[in-house]
Amino acid sequence: xxxxxHPEFDNHEHLSFFCDPETGLKAIVAIHNTSRGPAxxxxxxxxxASDEEALRDVLRLSRxxxxxxxxxxxxxxxxxxxxxxxxxxxxxxxxxEAMGKHLEGLGGQYIAAEDSGTSVPDLxxxxxxxxxxxxxxxxxxxxxxxxxxDPSPTxxxxxxxxxxxxxxxxxxxxxxxxxKVAIQGVGNVGFRLAQHLKEAGAELxxxxxxxxxxxxxxGELGAHAASAEDILFLPVDVIAPCAxxxxxxxxxIPRLKATVIAGAxxxxxxxxxxxxAVKDRNxxxxxxxxxxxxxxxxxxxxxxxGTSEEVRxxxxxxxxxxxxxxxxSDSSGIPTGTVANTLAEERFRKRAGxxxxxxxxxxxxx
Ligand code: NAD
Numbered sequence: 229x230x231x232x233x234h235p236e237f238d239n240h241e242h243l244s245f246f247c248d249p250e251t252g253l254k255a256i257v258a259i260h261n262t263s264r265g266p267a268x269x270x271x272x273x274x275x276x277a278s279d280e281e282a283l284r285d286v287l288r289l290s291r292x293x294x295x296x297x298x299x300x301x302x303x304x305x306x307x308x309x310x311x312x313x314x315x316x317x318x319x320x321x322x323x324x325e326a327m328g329k330h331l332e333g334l335g336g337q338y339i340a341a342e343d344s345g346t347s348v349p350d351l352x353x354x355x356x357x358x359x360x361x362x363x364x365x366x367x368x369x370x371x372x373x374x375x376x377x378d379p380s381p382t383x384x385x386x387x388x389x390x391x392x393x394x395x396x397x398x399x400x401x402x403x404x405x406x407x408k409v410a411i412q413g414v415g416n417v418g419f420r421l422a423q424h425l426k427e428a429g430a431e432l433x434x435x436x437x438x439x440x441x442x443x444x445x446x447g448e449l450g451a452h453a454a455s456a457e458d459i460l461f462l463p464v465d466v467i468a469p470c471a472x473x474x475x476x477x478x479x480x481i482p483r484l485k486a487t488v489i490a491g492a493x494x495x496x497x498x499x500x501x502x503x504x505a506v507k508d509r510n511x512x513x514x515x516x517x518x519x520x521x522x523x524x525x526x527x528x529x530x531x532x533x534g535t536s537e538e539v540r541x542x543x544x545x546x547x548x549x550x551x552x553x554x555x556x557s558d559s560s561g562i563p564t565g566t567v568a569n570t571l572a573e574e575r576f577r578k579r580a581g582x583x584x585x586x587x588x589x590x591x592x593x594x
Contacts, residue, residue, distance in 0.1 A: 267307025270343025379523030384420030386522025405429030413471025
């Protein structure tokens with residue numbers, strides 16, 4: 229297994245491999261970049277088929293967090309951790325405690341949050357041995373309602389704000405009344421996005437592999453039920469993929485009828501060149517790692533103790549960042565995902581440059 233020459237390595241600052249035979253813990257923590265602050269990112273537990281697969285996943289996800297936090301203008305770096313194992317069979321309090329002890333050893337360079345395969349109660353177990361976990365404290369949400377630490381409501385609001393910015397840019401309208409939107413996946417984020425859109429007067433189509441989730445959206449919000457095959461290809465204004473990644477691919481892009489893509493799911497583009505393929509079809513894509521940053525913003529303020537108003541104002545900045553990306557894309561002809569990557573790099577490299585200049589100044593003063 230290669231590390232420094234791994235195709236996804238991308239100059240990671242720090243990688244740690246944790247092993248605790250007594251509890252069966254095998255974990256990797258990847259810290260991509262801390263120029264803007266400590267690396268914050270989810271701790272994923274998944275039955276990876278190989279160590280190689282786990283390493284690839286953690287490197288890719290960790291790098292993604294650097295870009296997401298920089299674009300959300302947060303004083304945070306990018307990192308992620310993975311625990312190799314089946315969360316339904318191999319997760320135990322002892323294993324989570326062992327993970328907590330290891331995280332403590334990193335001294336706060338990396339802060340773990342909930343991810344697939346881990347939950348708020350799991351992170352609370354890790355927190356018995358470290359303060360470097362986030363998303364576990366009850367606080368006031370962006371809407372002034374009590375929050376148990378689940379960032380999904382804030383993520384959904386951020387996607388709603390970003391969707392409005394995309395619709396304004398592409399369709400020239402601020403009023404969402406009668407706007408046709410198809411949502412793939414009405415879980416924690418998708419259902420709340422549907423609620424915001426319903427309140428704004430949009431007409432909704434939904435599909436979810438879980439019948440009860442779909443029926444809730446149909447029953448409570450008057451959404452039309454769509455099928456697995458149709459949901460992304462309906463003649464609507466906007467598609468909002470809120471279930472899984474890689475849905476923008478060679479097969480789907482030629483068949484899309486919507487002119488705006490604005491959804492919460494991570495890694496929507498199956499390959500980087502699908503960014504261009506979407507643009508070639510004259511479809512506006514709101515990059516996933518920009519529009520779904522509400523969750524990380526929520527977690528950041530939970531740690532720093534921000535007010536509901538501060539969280540809300542910060543989340544609303546997602547719309548402004550997207551508008552800037554759309555304008556840059558129009559004027560340069562470069563697709564939106566690529567523009568977003570460049571903008572993020574400007575932000576975290578500028579910060580790294582400033583830190584370097586400051587340390588040189590201090591060294592000169594000694
Ligand atoms: P969730 O598990 O609560 O909801 C996902 C929904 O999608 C579920 O209802 C599930 O039944 C459905 N689903 C799964 N496969 C499907 C398929 N093939 N077709 C249609 N529906 C399908 O997850 P969530 O927290 O709502 O997150 C949704 C997406 O947004 C995920 O990709 C997640 O990584 C991303 N995301 C979430 C957050 C957050 O704060 N929750 C933050 C950033 C990104």
